[in-house]
């Protein structure tokens with residue numbers, strides 16, 4: 001197809017998008033006077049305007065024009081049980097009638113932490129925070145305080161929130177540059193390595209000045225940059241050999257890969273773990289958990305000179321705790337995880353078949369209840385993508401194609417997070433088949 005034809009097709013698609021979502025456009029015109037680029041999260045930005053959602057239930061959401069959409073954002077990955085799961089809603093409603101913030105200890109926080117300890121292999125103690133970003137920030141402070149060392153190892157393509165200590169090299173190109181607003185020197189103690197090269201990690205740790213290694217245990221951006229099988233176990237051995245702490249950032253994999261997260265699934269137990277999203281069933285909150293002797297550095301009664309003072313107005317908020325308990329109790333037996341995995345598997349397979357039939361150079365991949373697509377990775381075996389250039393896999397496709405693809409899927413009633421998404425236990429076979437229909441139609445218009 002010539003570039004003129006492609007451009008015309010994209011323009012047609014944007015016009016269809018505008019006519020399907022007119023009230024969203026009106027709201028967006030107000031929003032641009034209020035927020036930078038009209039949005040409140042970097043990944044919600046979309047041209048010509050994002051959709052505005054009115055309500056949601058199960059696997060679906062409805063926008064302000066009444067359009068029904070099958071949702072694969074699922075609360076940025078926090079809604080394994082789908083939107084407004086009845087058990088969760090009931091628990092939250094009950095708590096709202098009792099107290100939204102007692103400014104005091106309460107029973108729900110104790111039960112919530114007990115569930116985390118019961119389910120997550122490394123969890124001996126828990127500290128709740130307000131967001132995953134705060135949890136990874138706290139994990140680094142704990143590791144540095146505990147070991148008395150400053151250096152931290154992170155991997156290219158791995159995302160750990162937006163705080164100054166780790167918000168670097170998450171997207172290609174992976175040249176280490178200090179992002180705007182972070183003081184020069186702040187990242188001097190951050191060592192960024194490519195994933196899957198255990199010899200390089202071994203060499204860096206042998207200097208004896210590293211406090212911890214932090215990573216997403218299914219690969220950068222929940223598996224968009226996959227890990228070599230066995231890499232987690234190798235990391236465990238190498239960190240133990242050098243007496244360095246291993247931190248699994250399970251903000252996104254926690255309670256999704258298994259009731260005890262990726263660490264349960266892969267049988268590798270880290271020293272510390274950060275949790276968020278599903279931990280709170282879609283409400284704000286997160287936690288850091290792990291070995292008692294490390295987390296106990298937060299103890300107010302400790303005389304340890306390494307003690308860290310930690311406040312936080314919304315730590316263990318009881319409404320969040322109520323949502324978290326209801327969600328974790330439901331997930332504990334593993335059934336919702338299996339349901340979501342089955343739906344995701346059907347979706348990945350169906351998408352891969354459509355891509356193959358159309359002869360595209362896209363690859364559809366992922367595991368558990370995640371899916372990803374990358375363009376320009378022709379011939380790559382989805383199960384050996386860790387061998388493939390991570391920059392190509394993580395780039396996905398050119399921006400115009402991703403944008404047109406996203407608009408096309410919305411026009412056909414499906415909301416994806418770019419070339420990826422999260423599947424919930426509420427996605428039915430019918431949802432998946434409708435999504436595949438939308439996928440086929442969108443690709444037909446697009447490429």
Ligand SMILES: Cc1ncc(COP(=O)(O)O)c(C=O)c1O
Pocket residue numbers: 076131132133134136159160161162216249250251252276277286
């Ligand atoms: C692996 C990982 N860590 C940390 C975070 C940051 O969590 P939050 O958005 O709650 O600050 C995210 C968010 O997507 C994440 O995926």
